[in-house]
Structure formats: C-alpha cells, structure tokens
Amino acid sequence: MSFTHVSPELQPIVEEMARRFSAGIHSVYTPHLNEVYVHARLEVIPGLCAHLYRAANARLVSLFADDARQTDGAFHLYYVLAVDAAHGFVILRAPIAPATPQFTSLVNAIPAANWQEREVQDWFGLKLVGHPNPRRCALHDDWPEVYPLRKDFNLTTELPPFQGERHKFRAVEGEGVFQVPVGPVHAGIIEPGHFLFSVAGEPVLYLQLRMFYVHKGTEKLFESLPLPHGVRLAESISGDSSFAHATAFCHAVERAVCVQAPVRARVLRSVCLELERLYNHIADIGAICTDVAFVTANMHAMRLKERILRANEHLTGNRLLRGMACLGGVRFDWDAGQQQALANLVADLKPEFASLVQLIENSSSTLDRLETTGILRPEVARDLGVVGIAGRASGFDHDLRRDFPHAAYDRVKVNVPVYHLGDVKHRLQVRVDEVRESLSLIEQFLARLPDGPIRVDIGEVPPDRVALGYVEGWRGEIFHWVRTAPGNRLARCKVKDPSLQNWPALSEAILGNIVPDFPVINKSFNLSYSGTDR
C-alpha cells in the first residue's frame, strides 16, 4: 500500500503498520495531511495500539464511540493516538456489531484509557471486557440504565431517578483508619465532585474520586444544534477555557470542510488563546498562594488578572473572551487603538508579574509549603497520560502549540517549560514560565500582525466528513472531533478536555501527603469539573 496524502513524517509509520497488520486493516483514509484514519478489525486494536506505542512513541489522547448504525450498521470505536515526533494523529477505527455490543479493555496496557473506556460503556452501552474496575463512571448514579449517546435516545427524554445504591466506595480498613467524605457540594463557588479520603491520622492512604455529577449531555446537544450555535455551546463547556474550546470546535469544523481561517484571524485567535492562558495562570498562581494562606500574593495576582479581564473586554466585548470565536475566523477585528492598548498591557504586566513572582519567591514560608508537596512522579504521569501544566511539571515534554502548530503558532517559536520533580512548586513554576512566554508571544504576534480579512464563509458543510480539531488550552490539550451530517449539522461531536485525563492523577499525587495539603495540591492541578462531566 502507498499513501499519497499522508505527511512524509507519518508515511513510514502508517506503511509499517499496514504491512504488519495487513490482515486486520480494512482500509486507510487520509482526509488531512496529519490525520490518518486506519479502519481495522476490533480484535487487532490492542495490537495496533501496542505497536504504535512501542514503534512510534505514540500516546492515546482520546477514545470514543460513534453510533453509526443507521449508515454503517455498526457502532464505531475510535482511538486517537498522537504521534508527537511525526506531528500527526493516527486514528484507529473499529466497528462493533450491534448484536455483540462489547469491546476489550486496553486499560491494563494503557492506564490512560480508564475513564474514557468507561465513558463509552456508560454512554453507548458497549460492554467492557477485561476492565478491572468497570463501575459506572460518566453518568451520575441516579441515572437509570440508559445509553444517552445512542442515536435512538431522544434528547428530551425525562427519566425517573434510579433508586438504590449503585456506586459503592471501596472500604479501606486498618487500625485508626477512617474516611473523610468531602463534597459533592463544596465551600466556595465551584462545581460538584465527591472526594473520599481514607486517612490514618493526617496522612492520606487512599483517595477515591467521583465526578460526573453534572453531566449536561453536551456532546448529544451538539448533534441537535445548527453549526454556528455549536460555537456558543463549545464556549460553555468549561467556563475558564471558553475561547480554547470554541476555537477547537471551529478548527474541527473548518478542517471538515477543508477551509482555513485567514491568517489575520489565526493570529487574533492565537493572541486570545494567550490572553486566556495569562488570566488563568495568574489567577492560579494567586490561588495557590491563598491555599497556603499567603493572601498578599493573591491580592496582587487578582489585580493583574482584573487588568487582563478588562483588556479582554476592550478587545472582544467580553471579559472571558466569549463571543469572539466563530466558524471561519473571529468576529471582531482590532483597530490601532485596541492593539496599542494590548501592547501597553503586555508592557505593564511584565514588570508587575516579575514583582509578583519575586514576592512569592522571597516568602520562604510559602515555598516551604509548595516544595515536595503533592509529587506526581514522571512515570506515573506518563502511564496516566497526564497532559498540560501538570504533565509538563512531571516530565511531559509536549505542547500542541509547538508539536502541532495550530492557529498562528507556526509563525512563532514556542518555548515549552518542562520539569521533572512534579510537585506543587513545579506546577507553579510551569505557570510562571508560561506566563512569561505568553507575554512574549503576544508581543511577537502584535509586531507582525498581518492585514486581511478576519473571517471567511465556510459555506454549507457536506455530510459525512470527519475531522479532528485541536488547541493547546491553558490547562492542556483540547480536542474536538466531528463527523458531519446532512443539513449543515453534526452527526457527532466528541469533546476531550484535559481535565478528564488529569483527574485520576490527583489520587496519585495526594498519596503520602497530609489532609490539610490537599487543597493546595488540588489547586495546583486546577481541573475543570464541567469540562470533565460535559
């Protein structure tokens, strides 16, 4: 087999795979240079994944199902593997016959697949075989046995709550061991999630998480909305990443119709992504200090964050950058005055941020709390597929902005901070480095802001196209995968927020730490409940 439409870097990988697994692979489909679909039999999927992990140093970034019974008479299971070195994605697709709705778990080989496999089981009713912990994961316990992402499940169905006990937490026993339940409703304005600590005195022996209290059926909702409305829905997937999610969605749809946003629009998108990164990172740096009671630093961080939010409003009409993203580009252009205001903001932030960092680094009592707290070892992070800030603090040398340049990141060189100690201090340090890098990137983008339109009409979307959209959000990599349907709609939109991948790492990072250090460890990850639950 030869593959003419594949990028030269991916080609040898795909060729070798096709040669070794020729009996198991039906066909190879390449809608985009860096996105290869390998349609294979379900039985060879574990072998293919193992091969790609070993031979191409690939990593599983998303795993989902698609109900294609109407068109293809089967469910499709997708495994998205990123081959960072080859700057491309290999997407394995396997059919599951409706008569035997089950698939084999990969979790023993790839622990990162855990929650995503169970999500497929819960949402599509495809039974997991060989999973060590196949309990319900992606629906709250009071949902009855329904499979909401199947096409024959009506979005407006009202369900009676399930009565009885479903999710039993594991008992942890021993002398002096007791359990501390926290949540699902927390103090403060955050979303629900249940944390069950098993402690012996103050040290934590085991932490069990229960998420998905507010599953909103977002992926289902995408299937019923006209495409432009999908952008607004994407903005609300995770409030602090609204621009990144909306851009990932737009990116996916634009790839599906093979239209690229104009270069000015892509630069404006990149600047907005950096603004989102800036305000979140600075807020997190302050919040980490608050959690060790060094409130003074937080007050300065809040002041800086507020300046960025006001700049956001001046540039896009919204403090959280909502309403800026649209299919085919961005909605608002910036005149010379707005560009100057942004340049002034960056110039002001640089010394201000430096003094904030100085304040924290001069506080030995703060550093004492952060160093060696909540260590996530690199090998554990790699097994769990931890991405983003948390990953980069634990040796994960990846950043979509550098490895898969999207938006206008091909116009700049992105420096990616990577550390290996994986404690709270280094998750803070990654943020500090990234803030500096973001400020520099915005300057570079502004210095060479190209002229031209900010939007193209993407026209009617043809049916049955597939595409993967990706954006490095501030928290980590965000993926939106779409399959189009007739009538300018989507047949499926899969949303992958980095939080889903990173939550299980929290259970590992807390081990051996004491209960009162949990809030600061949790804050150093700062994961989204909404992005996880969807």
Next chain:
Amino acid sequence: MNLNPLAIALQTALLLLLAPLVSGLIRNWKAKLQNRRGPRIWQPYSDLLKFLRKDMVIPEHASWVFGFAPYVVFLSALLAGLMIPMLTAQAPLSLFGGVLAVVGLLALGRFFLALGGLDAGSAFGGMGSSREMTISALAEPAMMLAIFTVAIGVGSTDLSRMVQAGQGPVWKLFNPTHAMAFVALFLVLLAETGRIPVDNPATHLELTMIHEAMLLEYSGRYLALMEWGASLKQLVLMTLLANVFLPVGIAPDTSPAALGVSALALAAKLLVLAAEVVLVETTNAKLRLFRVPDLLGVAFILATLALLSTFFFG
C-alpha cells in the same frame, strides 16, 4: 481581699465590648495591608447580632454536649478575663486564683470546644478537634513556662502581685529573660487564637481548618457564643501579654484619672499587639501542619531558657 461587684460588672462589660473590636481591628488592618478595603472594624458586632437573631440548626445525632459546649467556651473565657488585671492592678476575681486558674479555665474551654467539634459527628469537626488538642498540648506548657518566668521573679503566681511588682522604671522590664518569655508567649498567642502561621481564620477550605472546623456545625446563638468566646480568649491572652510583661500605666487605685491613664495605656498596648499579629499574618504563609510543633517547640525552648535565665539574671 473582697469581691467588688462594681469592678466585676465593669470589667465584664469591658471584656464583652472590647473583644469583638479587637477582632474587627485585626481583620480591617489585615485587609488594608493587602490592598483591600476590608470589613468595617465594627463588623464582628454586626455578625454577633446576626447570629443571635438567627435560628439554630442542631445536628440530628448531637448529644447535650453540643449545646453545653458553647456556654462553657464563652463563660470560661469570660471568667479567665475577670482574673487578669486589665485597668486596675487588682483583678476583680483574683481572689479565686492566679495565673494557674487562668490557664486552667482556658484549658477547660478548649476541652469543651473540642468535644463540641466531635459531638456533631462530622469528619471535619473531628479533624479540627484532633488538631486543636495536638497544638494545645504543645502550646500550653510553653505558655505556663513563659508566665512562670515572671512569676519566679515576683515570687507569686498571683497576677495582681506580678503586675504590681512590675511597676517602676520601664527599662527594667526589657531584660533578656522577659524578652524571651514575651516572644514565647506571643507565639502561643498566635497558636491559641488560630492565627497564621498556625491556622488561617479566613479560609473556606475545611480540610485545612483547625479552629473553624470545630465550629462548622454551629449556627445561631451557639455560634455567637463560640465566636464571642474566641474573641474573648484572644483579648484575654493579649491583655495577659500586655499587662504582665509591660505593666505600665496600670491604675494603682480607682481614681478616674488613674483609670483614664490605664485605659489609654491598655488601648495603646493592645493596638501594638494587634499590629504585630497583623504583620505576622500578612507576611507569612501558614505552616505545614506537621511543622507547627516546630514553631511551638521554639516557643517552649524560649520559655524554658527564659525560666532558667531568671536564676542568672534574676
């Protein structure tokens, strides 16, 4: 010695009215140092009034201890306050005991506070109680030793005599013995009043709380008593620190002029102490829980050194 009802009434009123103000002042100053506007210094009074007006929610499984504890916490702090000299050298209830009684009353209040935290049966309350007892087991000896340092110099644990003996030239008060004991007692003050770096009175994170964790289940009148009791205890410890180590300006008799001078002196001393607390709280992060014993260990060692040095410098 006899009991003077008027003195008791006046000092009770002074304690009850002044305690929330000190808390409010610290909160307000802290906000100012953090570039915030902060709550008015009168806010704790409004809070108390609000709590007193509200209904109470009592946990289903709580026993009589839950309702009994707030009264013990409040009254023990108030009684301890009546045993220390505030404006006059003679404390209204000094008849009933000296510094040991004060420490004992505070311990009684803490014991019931911890019981109240446990009684509701919530995990947070239990954690708070356990942490409180750990910390107090370390803070209490340091506190006793620090006060004994002064007591040895005077030859009495009667606080009134200690205060009277301290009258005289001011420079005499600033000897190394006193300085070490003062620092030790100041660290104890931070620990006992739930201040940074030991506890964070402003946090909403239940898992990190010590004092607040024990109050989580309290509401309405009980919460008012608990909060008032806590601010009373803070005022008692601050007054102890101020008047034992720096008994300047304390009224030798009850003439209005002497009392006026004494009130001004007390106010000045409390303001300075509050400012110190605010400075420590603003410039420090909270210690990791298992480092708190180190801090209190320092207090204990300082107090021990102070006590030993009385035999050299005394």
